[in-house]
Amino acid sequence: MSSDAIDRKGQPDTAAPAAIELRGISKSFGPVQANRNISLRVPKGTIHGIIGENGAGKSTLMSILYGFYKPDSGEIRVNGTPITITDSQTAIRSGIGMVFQHFKLVQNFTVLENIILGAEDGPLLRPSLAKARGVLKQLAEEYQLNVDPDEMIEELSVGHQQRVEILKALYRQADILILDEPTGVLTPAEADHLFRILEGLRAEGKTIILITHKLREIMEITDNVSVMRRGEMVASVKTAETSPAELAELMVGRKVLLNVDKAPATPGDPILEVRDLKLVDDEGVERLRKISFDIRAGEILGIAGVSGNGQTQLLELLGGYPEKGSKVSGSVRMNGQELDLTGTKSDAATRRARGIGHIPEDRQVEGLIMDFTAWENTAFGYHRAPEYNKGLLMDNAAILADAEEKMEHFDVRPRNAQLAARNFSGGNQQKIVVAREIERDPDLLLIGQPTRGVDIGAIEFIHKRIVELRDAGKAVLLVSVELDEILALSDRIAVMFDGRIMGERIPDQTTTGELGLLMAGVTDTEHTPASAGIPPDHRHVETLPEEPA
Amino acid sequence: MDFPTIIQILDSAIRLMTPLLLACLAGLYSERAGVFDIGLEGKMLMAAFTAASVAYLTGSAWLGLLAGIGGSLALSMIHGLASITFMGNQLISGVAINFLASGLTVLLGQKIFGLGGRTPSLQGNARFNEITLPFADSIRDVPFIGPVYADLISGHSILVYVAFICVPLTWWVLFRTRFGLRLRAVGENPASVDTAGVSVTRLRYAAVIICGVLCGIAGAYLATGLSAGFVKEMTAGRGFIALAALIFAKWRPWNALFATFLFGLLEAIANRYPNLELGPITIPSMFMNALPYILTVIILAGFVGRAIPPRAGGEPYVKER
Amino acid sequence: MDKMPKWADVILTPLISLILAMGISALVILAIGESPSEAMKTMVEGALGSSYGWGFTLYYTTNFVFTGLAVMVAYHAALFNIGGEGQAMMGGLGVALVCLALPWPHWGIALPAAMIGAALFGAAWALIPAWLQAKRGSHIVITTIMFNFIAAALLNYVLVNILRPVGSMDPASARFPEGTHLPKLSDMAAGLGIEWGKHTPVNITFLIAIIACFLVWLLIWRTRLGYEIRAFGKSEPGALYAGISPVRITVIAMLISGALAGLMAINNVMGEAERLVLNSVEGAGFIGIAVALMGRNHPFGVFLAALLFGFLYQGGGELALWTTIPRELIIVIQALVILFTGALDNMVRMPLERIFMALRRKEGA
Amino acid sequence: DPALIYDLGGKFDKSFNEAAFNGATRWVEETGGSYKELEMQSEAQREQALRRLAETGANPIVMTGFAFGDVLTKIAPDYPDTKFAIIDMVVEQPNVQSVVFAEEQGSYLAGIMAAMASETKTAGFIGGMDIPLIHKFECGFAQGFMATAPDGKVLINYTGTTPAAWNDPVKGGELAKAQKSQGADVIYAAAGGTGIGVLQAAADEGILSIGVDSNQNHLHPGKVLTSMVKRVDNAVFDAFTAGMDLEPGVKVMDLAAGGVDVAIDDSNQPLVNAEMLAAVEEAKAKIASGEIQVHDYMADNSCPAS
Ligand SMILES: Nc1ncnc2c1ncn2[C@@H]1O[C@H](COP(=O)(O)OP(=O)(O)OP(=O)(O)O)[C@@H](O)[C@H]1O
Ligand SMILES: Nc1ncnc2c1ncn2[C@@H]1O[C@H](COP(=O)(O)OP(=O)(O)OP(=O)(O)O)[C@@H](O)[C@H]1O
Ligand SMILES: [Mg+2]
Numbered sequence A: 001m002s003s004d005a006i007d008r009k010g011q012p013d014t015a016a017p018a019a020i021e022l023r024g025i026s027k028s029f030g031p032v033q034a035n036r037n038i039s040l041r042v043p044k045g046t047i048h049g050i051i052g053e054n055g056a057g058k059s060t061l062m063s064i065l066y067g068f069y070k071p072d073s074g075e076i077r078v079n080g081t082p083i084t085i086t087d088s089q090t091a092i093r094s095g096i097g098m099v100f101q102h103f104k105l106v107q108n109f110t111v112l113e114n115i116i117l118g119a120e121d122g123p124l125l126r127p128s129l130a131k132a133r134g135v136l137k138q139l140a141e142e143y144q145l146n147v148d149p150d151e152m153i154e155e156l157s158v159g160h161q162q163r164v165e166i167l168k169a170l171y172r173q174a175d176i177l178i179l180d181e182p183t184g185v186l187t188p189a190e191a192d193h194l195f196r197i198l199e200g201l202r203a204e205g206k207t208i209i210l211i212t213h214k215l216r217e218i219m220e221i222t223d224n225v226s227v228m229r230r231g232e233m234v235a236s237v238k239t240a241e242t243s244p245a246e247l248a249e250l251m252v253g254r255k256v257l258l259n260v261d262k263a264p265a266t267p268g269d270p271i272l273e274v275r276d277l278k279l280v281d282d283e284g285v286e287r288l289r290k291i292s293f294d295i296r297a298g299e300i301l302g303i304a305g306v307s308g309n310g311q312t313q314l315l316e317l318l319g320g321y322p323e324k325g326s327k328v329s330g331s332v333r334m335n336g337q338e339l340d341l342t343g344t345k346s347d348a349a350t351r352r353a354r355g356i357g358h359i360p361e362d363r364q365v366e367g368l369i370m371d372f373t374a375w376e377n378t379a380f381g382y383h384r385a386p387e388y389n390k391g392l393l394m395d396n397a398a399i400l401a402d403a404e405e406k407m408e409h410f411d412v413r414p415r416n417a418q419l420a421a422r423n424f425s426g427g428n429q430q431k432i433v434v435a436r437e438i439e440r441d442p443d444l445l446l447i448g449q450p451t452r453g454v455d456i457g458a459i460e461f462i463h464k465r466i467v468e469l470r471d472a473g474k475a476v477l478l479v480s481v482e483l484d485e486i487l488a489l490s491d492r493i494a495v496m497f498d499g500r501i502m503g504e505r506i507p508d509q510t511t512t513g514e515l516g517l518l519m520a521g522v523t524d525t526e527h528t529p530a531s532a533g534i535p536p537d538h539r540h541v542e543t544l545p546e547e548p549a
Numbered sequence B: 001m002d003f004p005t006i007i008q009i010l011d012s013a014i015r016l017m018t019p020l021l022l023a024c025l026a027g028l029y030s031e032r033a034g035v036f037d038i039g040l041e042g043k044m045l046m047a048a049f050t051a052a053s054v055a056y057l058t059g060s061a062w063l064g065l066l067a068g069i070g071g072s073l074a075l076s077m078i079h080g081l082a083s084i085t086f087m088g089n090q091l092i093s094g095v096a097i098n099f100l101a102s103g104l105t106v107l108l109g110q111k112i113f114g115l116g117g118r119t120p121s122l123q124g125n126a127r128f129n130e131i132t133l134p135f136a137d138s139i140r141d142v143p144f145i146g147p148v149y150a151d152l153i154s155g156h157s158i159l160v161y162v163a164f165i166c167v168p169l170t171w172w173v174l175f176r177t178r179f180g181l182r183l184r185a186v187g188e189n190p191a192s193v194d195t196a197g198v199s200v201t202r203l204r205y206a207a208v209i210i211c212g213v214l215c216g217i218a219g220a221y222l223a224t225g226l227s228a229g230f231v232k233e234m235t236a237g238r239g240f241i242a243l244a245a246l247i248f249a250k251w252r253p254w255n256a257l258f259a260t261f262l263f264g265l266l267e268a269i270a271n272r273y274p275n276l277e278l279g280p281i282t283i284p285s286m287f288m289n290a291l292p293y294i295l296t297v298i299i300l301a302g303f304v305g306r307a308i309p310p311r312a313g314g315e316p317y318v319k320e321r
Numbered sequence C: 001m002d003k004m005p006k007w008a009d010v011i012l013t014p015l016i017s018l019i020l021a022m023g024i025s026a027l028v029i030l031a032i033g034e035s036p037s038e039a040m041k042t043m044v045e046g047a048l049g050s051s052y053g054w055g056f057t058l059y060y061t062t063n064f065v066f067t068g069l070a071v072m073v074a075y076h077a078a079l080f081n082i083g084g085e086g087q088a089m090m091g092g093l094g095v096a097l098v099c100l101a102l103p104w105p106h107w108g109i110a111l112p113a114a115m116i117g118a119a120l121f122g123a124a125w126a127l128i129p130a131w132l133q134a135k136r137g138s139h140i141v142i143t144t145i146m147f148n149f150i151a152a153a154l155l156n157y158v159l160v161n162i163l164r165p166v167g168s169m170d171p172a173s174a175r176f177p178e179g180t181h182l183p184k185l186s187d188m189a190a191g192l193g194i195e196w197g198k199h200t201p202v203n204i205t206f207l208i209a210i211i212a213c214f215l216v217w218l219l220i221w222r223t224r225l226g227y228e229i230r231a232f233g234k235s236e237p238g239a240l241y242a243g244i245s246p247v248r249i250t251v252i253a254m255l256i257s258g259a260l261a262g263l264m265a266i267n268n269v270m271g272e273a274e275r276l277v278l279n280s281v282e283g284a285g286f287i288g289i290a291v292a293l294m295g296r297n298h299p300f301g302v303f304l305a306a307l308l309f310g311f312l313y314q315g316g317g318e319l320a321l322w323t324t325i326p327r328e329l330i331i332v333i334q335a336l337v338i339l340f341t342g343a344l345d346n347m348v349r350m351p352l353e354r355i356f357m358a359l360r361r362k363e364g365a
Numbered sequence D: 001d002p003a004l005i006y007d008l009g010g011k012f013d014k015s016f017n018e019a020a021f022n023g024a025t026r027w028v029e030e031t032g033g034s035y036k037e038l039e040m041q042s043e044a045q046r047e048q049a050l051r052r053l054a055e056t057g058a059n060p061i062v063m064t065g066f067a068f069g070d071v072l073t074k075i076a077p078d079y080p081d082t083k084f085a086i087i088d089m090v091v092e093q094p095n096v097q098s099v100v101f102a103e104e105q106g107s108y109l110a111g112i113m114a115a116m117a118s119e120t121k122t123a124g125f126i127g128g129m130d131i132p133l134i135h136k137f138e139c140g141f142a143q144g145f146m147a148t149a150p151d152g153k154v155l156i157n158y159t160g161t162t163p164a165a166w167n168d169p170v171k172g173g174e175l176a177k178a179q180k181s182q183g184a185d186v187i188y189a190a191a192g193g194t195g196i197g198v199l200q201a202a203a204d205e206g207i208l209s210i211g212v213d214s215n216q217n218h219l220h221p222g223k224v225l226t227s228m229v230k231r232v233d234n235a236v237f238d239a240f241t242a243g244m245d246l247e248p249g250v251k252v253m254d255l256a257a258g259g260v261d262v263a264i265d266d267s268n269q270p271l272v273n274a275e276m277l278a279a280v281e282e283a284k285a286k287i288a289s290g291e292i293q294v295h296d297y298m299a300d301n302s303c304p305a306s
């Protein structure tokens, strides 16, 4: 255990009764020791934050508490009594509820069905469903957790899916709620809403454990915070007595630069010229409504907006793979030459050949083949490039050498190119994708959610590389739901709402409040209050709290 | 085509579809729970054999049915062991079960009866005989309804009615009961069931057992209902057709009824018109024999579209590696 | 990082599984009142004990290599091709048409032509299911099952009504001309002055099968196309992102798969029977599924699995031919081998892993 | 010792392999000798089995089924001292006896009986796999039927196009029911194991059936009109008995030679009246004298009666 941290351990409220107490928990997966002799004390009625780098063992620890994994050794006490949690049923009965990092919902079930799954009242569904419907309505009112009980999960936005997970726990009358990286997939507005709910729960005396990579959130909402590093608990402190910089250092083991350091942009000629771009998807919904913008060399254009307002479609269309069956019109010029938008040359391979790189929004579904090794993934999308090929065959030695170089450059851990992508943590997976796309020096780089679920050490690094690319005179299109990220990186910000660009701002000359209004669909001229960012054609029209001004 | 011919063809279709329907529903339970099963053929074959043997030895079709279910269940348990407990490859396990049944039935049959794998012919109560529904004879002469009731609906073996009742029953179980909800969930996302504190293993075994029972009934119907005894390889690919029907039906009970009916109907029509004469050309019987398969492909391509299997299907549930 | 050494995983586990399968087989043999040791001896000697036995074992192996590779290639593109049987049947038709079309002067010319015929017909038979899958989403498992039946009907028609010599009772084509007869391995060995496997059907196709294994390995793991097939097989959205066309890969993978299945006909139709008979494939298409899965979808694994099945086929054949044990016993033994080595392998692996972990811990401590 | 090789259908195929087995069994019973028998597993084994038997000194070697023809042509010259007999195929080699049956003649008689027993003047024929040999049965049957009932009708079905067609009693039964609903009241099954289903369904439905190859009258006494027996057993018995002196050349087992016949026994006695017997006897005589020429489907791949 690291010596400088040890003296601060166990500081928070030793006197207050503990809802959860873990003693000496260890867990290994085969040869990997995910948790090493971990002790943790969470006082009743508090929000307790847990932070740590990717792969530090946070999810594992919580899964043990929830009975999903069995610990190799150690003791768990809930409300003072030691219990053996053998499966999730025991945990649920002890009043523990958990919202997993990757949701455990059945995609083609309704909300209601997901809620009662495993907590039905009898062998027949009808009474259980009826009861759950009532309880759900009550909970929705009490905690502002509105979801349509008859909607299919796959039709819901991630934010709403998360609400379902929380409702699931509340329906089971959980007193202790564990949330594993709940905000990684949320928009700022949704995250804010979540925090208000959590505060409400705390006020009722419930205990909450919150895992997050965002120090701002830790500072904002938690009472105490614990830091994990490489399977160990290195510190537990009162939030009020610490600072982001200190936490970052405890987490990573070195000083971390929390702000992006960048010189003013020196834009050159336009690289990308988008004119009247329109996309209608296969269900006839207009996803992009005549969008026009330019990006010049040496410039980062940030696109802010609540997810689901056409950013995904824009990235996929520019990347060369719009959704099957969608109709596209308009024009896009790249380096002064027209891009084929609908014909045979509109595929992703041709786009890459034209100098467009793409860091996709979902690294696990698109950006990587999870079963391929890291080195195979470094060639993904560029596997036709001459330097990776020797005649008819691929030049695996060249790809491997290149992969090792990139992994070195981007500090991908573990530094083992033969490992399958799925065996890297999310942050390291992201680094592989970023390395692949940035190192090819594309004229234009499309980026979707570059740092989702990535720890702060890695975020710092990825941001630095994006700025370097810009400084080398390349154009960058950055889509992110994180306003902080957009504000920190962009040279210009365009706000998207309902398939339109609502306006453009310069970072220094705007505020989050102003951007928030634009994201909610309020233009400069009209000032009618609107529901934040939910596009009108979206199925779940309901009142969300407004963006804080 | 006159009315009695239509009735006759439909009647034949009902008989031909029954084993397909039972096997298809069997597969439906298993695959809805995330356990793929290409061993339907083998289970039916084993059931046909054990049912015929026991029915012959005891003279009771009902005991035969029980034995058929038992035989099929034994193979189901092997499949469960391989694909649930030991997280093996479900396709390989299914292939193995087909081989096992094909070999064991003949081996045991030869050992017991010495007839080269056949069982002796069944007689009397050792078979499921056709049952006549009440009033079938008295209303036969009523136009339309009479023949439909007396010749089409009445006059099948009890197992046919069991198969048909299984359709609404399956629908009800899957969509109206707690068990069904959990079963479907475990085929879509076993982690959701596991984190809800319900055992994935138990649910999957339950599904595999139901699958075994239904295959058992299907096999018993083949050997003790439709024919009178076991002949080696007598399932003749029906397990695979049932599998095709299951995909065709997109894993839904009512669709399974229609899909298997379609297969039965196509076969009944091909049986009825073995040599279609179209003016100067006579379509050869080989073509008519292949017609059900050709039409299946055409219907599938033309009208059915993409079938999305249960999302967790075919994958063993592993939470720690 | 692994839980146990690689050699234990790839050699020890299958070996123990195989022993278990054989153990249960022995019980079955005992149960039907025969001697297991006698049976084992007959099998091993009959299949591996002489150059003669090897000659047959390798002949069957050749068939299974082709159908196994066919299933494997499709499997890498996430396509489950159950249609090897029908594709191999059509491959046979292709071979027959080529061989009977011309008075071939020498096998060296006939062989490449026949290979093209076999591959073309096999691929053509896979094309429609592939196209329907890619364009219409029709499930390839159903369509390939259906195409097996349709192939059987078509072959039956062609043999009975077109290719059958007048007056012949046998629904089979005429004998192929002398110039198409492939050299047997025994002839080739004799050319080197070795007497090996006289009157056995294994022929030059065996060498082609080995080359095919190598080429398929190259294709899947060393070419761009193979990379794209594997990527598509693992993730369709990923493929789209990388500019890989799903339609193109589906069709190409199935064409290659069908062509490989079709090529089996070089062995059994051109190399062995030297004419086309109705039942020439004899279920090898289905065995190919087991071979590919047991070979873990790797050509080398496929070759080993094909060899195992070749051994079981020949050894089992010997058993049925020369002892009173019914031939169905072989099917049971095959089933047990597939079950234990292919599906119940974790039953052996899990305890082994535990043993190795314990050993390592002891070392570490 | 003599040897007998069964084709892929296996020894107990309820058809001609089984008949061959019966012949061999009878020979064992009568002479007390012993013989060697083999069942084929695969096409490639045919040559292997023949050579191995020849090399171990078996003589004569009898094999059932046309599928051996090709291989036998190839290997017979290698073993000039061994005698071979092949059933259902002609192989022209000096040491081979080719036994061919006049199935069309026996089937013709069955056709006559069917026509006389039928009240609807409609008969059914259900074949196994759709191959020329079975068409030979079909054609003879149709000729006999039409000769007796010129205005009648013969319904024809084949079970399938794969070997599974020989082992599908369910489909056999269904075909029988389909034919019955089209008016057939006598059904002739030439379909191996599938035929068992045909006979069963006919018995269940209360119509008559006709068995094939071996005498199947006893399967459903009083319900099987007759069986067209093909005396493969006699051919095997004769070959075994002849031993080394087996006569090479083509041996035609027709009506006159007792190679084919319709079976009359206790089981079907009540169904066969004197008139029927007389008609059968008359036809036999006329066929023997050449007055009736039963067309052989194999001669030109066509059938005058259909
Ligand atoms: N199911 C599993 N099987 C094997 N190893 C696992 C499994 N889950 C986690 N691990 C290992 O345990 C370590 C800790 O993983 P864990 O998921 O707890 O990290 P984390 O702190 O939640 O990371 P992140 O911030 O990325 O969510 C990882 O390095 C991983 O190698
Ligand atoms: N089943 C598993 N087998 C092996 N390693 C696993 C498994 N599940 C998770 N891991 C490892 O656990 C660590 C954390 O996994 P986790 O799923 O929490 O990813 P993550 O980094 O949080 O992803 P994201 O940031 O995208 O949410 C990673 O190292 C991952 O490779
Ligand atoms: Mg985690």
Ligand SMILES: [Mg+2]
Pocket: A054, A101, A181, A426, A427, A453, A454
């Ligand atoms: Mg994470």
